[in-house]
Amino acid sequence: xxxxxxxxxxxxxxxxxxxxxxxxxxxxxxxxxxxxxxxxxxxxxxxxxxxxxxxxxxxxxxxxxxxxxxxxxxxxxxxxxxxxxxxxxxxxxxxxxxxxxxxxxxxxxxxxxxxxxxxxxxxxxxxxxxxxxxxxxxxxxxxxxxxxxxxxxxxxxxxxxxxxxxxxxxxxxxxxxxxxxxxxxxxxxxxxxxxxxxxxxxxxxxxxxxxxxxxxxxxxxxxxxxxxxxxxxxxxxxxxxxxxxxxxxxxxxxxxxxxxxxxxxxxxxxxxxxxxxxxxxxxxxxxxxxxxxxxxxxxxxxxxxxxxxxxxxxxxxxxxxxxxxxxxxxxxxxxxxxxxxxxxxxxxxxxxxxxxxxxxxxxxxxxxxxxxxxxxxxxxxxxxxxxxxxxxxxxxxxxxxxxxxxxxxxxxxxxxxxxxxxxxxxxxxxxxxxxxxxxxxxxxxxxxxxxxxxxx
Amino acid sequence: xxxxxxxxxxxxxxxxxxxxxxxxxxxxxxxxxxxxxxxxxxxxxxxxxxxxxxxxxxxxxxxxxxxxxxxxxxxxxxxxxxxxxxxxxxxxxxxxxxxxxxxxxxxxxxxxxxxxxxxxxxxxxxxxxxxxxxxxxxxxxxxxxxxxxxxxxxxxxxxxxxxxxxxxxxxxxxxxxxxxxxxxxxxxxxxxxxxxxxxxxxxxxxxxxxxxxxxxxxxxxxxxxxxxxxxxxxxxxxxxxxxxxxxxxxxxxxxxxxxxxxxxxxxxxxxxxxxxxxxxxxxxxxxxxxxxxxxxxxxxxxxxxxxxxxxxxxxxxxx
Numbered sequence: 001x002x003x004x005x006x007x008x009x010x011x012x013x014x015x016x017x018x019x020x021x022x023x024x025x026x027x028x029x030x031x032x033x034x035x036x037x038x039x040x041x042x043x044x045x046x047x048x049x050x051x052x053x054x055x056x057x058x059x060x061x062x063x064x065x066x067x068x069x070x071x072x073x074x075x076x077x078x079x080x081x082x083x084x085x086x087x088x089x090x091x092x093x094x095x096x097x098x099x100x101x102x103x104x105x106x107x108x109x110x111x112x113x114x115x116x117x118x119x120x121x122x123x124x125x126x127x128x129x130x131x132x133x134x135x136x137x138x139x140x141x142x143x144x145x146x147x148x149x150x151x152x153x154x155x156x157x158x159x160x161x162x163x164x165x166x167x168x169x170x171x172x173x174x175x176x177x178x179x180x181x182x183x184x185x186x187x188x189x190x191x192x193x194x195x196x197x198x199x200x201x202x203x204x205x206x207x208x209x210x211x212x213x214x215x216x217x218x219x220x221x222x223x224x225x226x227x228x229x230x231x232x233x234x235x236x237x238x239x240x241x242x243x244x245x246x247x248x249x250x251x252x253x254x255x256x257x258x259x260x261x262x263x264x265x266x267x268x269x270x271x272x273x274x275x276x277x278x279x280x281x282x283x284x285x286x287x288x289x290x291x292x293x294x295x296x297x298x299x300x301x302x303x304x305x306x307x308x309x310x311x312x313x314x315x316x317x318x319x320x321x322x323x324x325x326x327x328x329x330x331x332x333x334x335x336x337x338x339x340x341x342x343x344x345x346x347x348x349x350x351x352x353x354x355x356x357x358x359x360x361x362x363x364x365x366x367x368x369x370x371x372x373x374x375x376x377x378x379x380x381x382x383x384x385x386x387x388x389x390x391x392x393x394x395x396x397x398x399x400x401x402x403x404x405x406x407x408x409x410x411x412x413x414x415x416x417x418x419x420x421x422x423x424x425x426x427x428x429x430x431x432x433x434x435x436x437x438x439x440x441x442x443x444x445x446x447x448x449x450x451x452x453x454x455x456x
Numbered sequence: 457x458x459x460x461x462x463x464x465x466x467x468x469x470x471x472x473x474x475x476x477x478x479x480x481x482x483x484x485x486x487x488x489x490x491x492x493x494x495x496x497x498x499x500x501x502x503x504x505x506x507x508x509x510x511x512x513x514x515x516x517x518x519x520x521x522x523x524x525x526x527x528x529x530x531x532x533x534x535x536x537x538x539x540x541x542x543x544x545x546x547x548x549x550x551x552x553x554x555x556x557x558x559x560x561x562x563x564x565x566x567x568x569x570x571x572x573x574x575x576x577x578x579x580x581x582x583x584x585x586x587x588x589x590x591x592x593x594x595x596x597x598x599x600x601x602x603x604x605x606x607x608x609x610x611x612x613x614x615x616x617x618x619x620x621x622x623x624x625x626x627x628x629x630x631x632x633x634x635x636x637x638x639x640x641x642x643x644x645x646x647x648x649x650x651x652x653x654x655x656x657x658x659x660x661x662x663x664x665x666x667x668x669x670x671x672x673x674x675x676x677x678x679x680x681x682x683x684x685x686x687x688x689x690x691x692x693x694x695x696x697x698x699x700x701x702x703x704x705x706x707x708x709x710x711x712x713x714x715x716x717x718x719x720x721x722x723x724x725x726x727x728x729x730x731x732x733x734x735x736x737x738x739x740x741x742x743x744x745x746x747x748x749x750x751x752x753x754x755x756x757x758x759x760x761x762x763x764x765x766x767x768x769x770x771x772x773x774x775x
Contacts, residue, residue, distance in 0.1 A: 090732050097525060119526045202717040255612070258629045413526045417734045427717070451524040454545045454726065454743075455734045 110144035140406030153341035155379035173322035188251025197264030202427035213239035247430035257428035269294035271306030334407035519741035538742035570650030603712035657691020
């Protein structure tokens, strides 16, 4: 307290400087506020189009093209969401719960339709718009956008798995899982690459694998009324048994329990696998030079084993595809489809324009761009006979067949919780005790369906 | 308000070592100064209430409701049923056990290593600044960044640490090995913090006392256990308490290293998943509140165990 005078003077000086700062800051803030809220653009209404980060370039191009085509009715601005589906869902949910009016069009995962519709975040497609969407669209993808008989999201692109295999190791591609496991074990006995690569890590991928096997065996997890059907009949036990056998077969990939789509692709390109259940991106990848792709895979010797010597023969020379193996002989597998649908937010201020914009964003030209540049199969049936598409997807016939027999993931607003429960119970696949797991799952899924209890 | 709080402020300032000012009535000027002081504090206090008290109370309120973002129509008051659901769930107890294991093991290791580091730093004569800086580096690195480098190091094919293990082993995919790696990451990251707090405690130990003990024939170990540690008790309490509370809420390392798979999820991971993946605000808030209660219990337990050494409970009747 020695120099109160000096201090006070200093304080006053400081205060003066502070005041300058404060005024400057307030002015800046005010300017920002005016710029942010007040300046309604003089042009046409802006529609914000939220898309996943993957393929953002194509979506932005589509947004620009549709803005052009609208003839000044609206302009679409593409906004990029995170890469991972969980993060995308969380960001959208936060905006929608808070009633953000700047969300107009959303690219949503096929599994979110029921959840978003039931939570009141999606605007139902009006009858005329729905009719336009249904025209020429594949039935499987269309089903993913439908909830309780109404269309809530328009399929933009889809995705499906087929069997990729080495034709030198398996001259007759297996038609069933039993056959594939037998072939794999025979290869392992001879010391040849034998692994069956499939998604066994604890994430959405293992749920997809299980759902494909379950529906192929004639089962279902839940129906649209919320009835849990997983423990009806023996389909679930059959599916779980196949998973357990694949993981414990002689020659199985030891890291199956942590493998995702990309790990399977890498194992195939490294010449360690004989079979791979995966999406069409693996074909594009093996044909892409490193570092972005596999560059034809590693060299293989006369027997088919991977080698570091230049034998002039690579994995790609023996790389082939076939329909997804079935569970019941003679009955085609029903492969779980993925993909992206377009929904209109219930918080949007320009819903009518947004529906029109959705029609444009998923039109033939934009879907073809997505398919060719983005690597995701289209949902318009006509495109599968387009030469440009067929050239990019030599496996188009198998893909189309797979889509025609598609199954969708459980349609329920609680899908996310059910998927977490499934992936937790089925991982690691090698430890599955089928009857026990299925009995436990039924109870937990019932709880998840009613949003009771915890998710792991 | 002003008068009462003015008196309150006066009461608190009485404890200052000022010898005579205490009982005299305050002058007008002093009163005005106090009042100004309170007014200046008020914004900070209000902000504190807004950013801490409000969310805590809101979380408790949410935890008493059935509230799932996906079923907005079913929102209703549910009493304690969310707590019942959490406390009867095997997932909660599994996560709780994992959290306790991670907390106890990592804090124990950190304490031993931290004490050793503190002794070294305390004794160092040459390059003292350099030693302290070097020791503190891990604490300065962002946890998520450090966790990513651990993850790469332990990933087969890519990582240098995984390469030292036998072929085909993926340590992050097994429960025991993954938990060990999580603990390692925690220890590596926060031992410097422990060391820093303990070093502050070491400064409390008078050199004379140690020299006297040495003259009396006490060995190094005896000096550590009989003199240094008892004298450092308050610092040890603070260090252990801070670290235990921190470790109990472990999240970032697990989130990056394993995402909670293979039974490595902590209670914080469980709360995150229920809130942000399942969108179940009721259950998720109940988990958060239970974590809060557990943390409060830990703090209480520490103060009970360490009793007199706890800061703020000085027994010697100084007041």
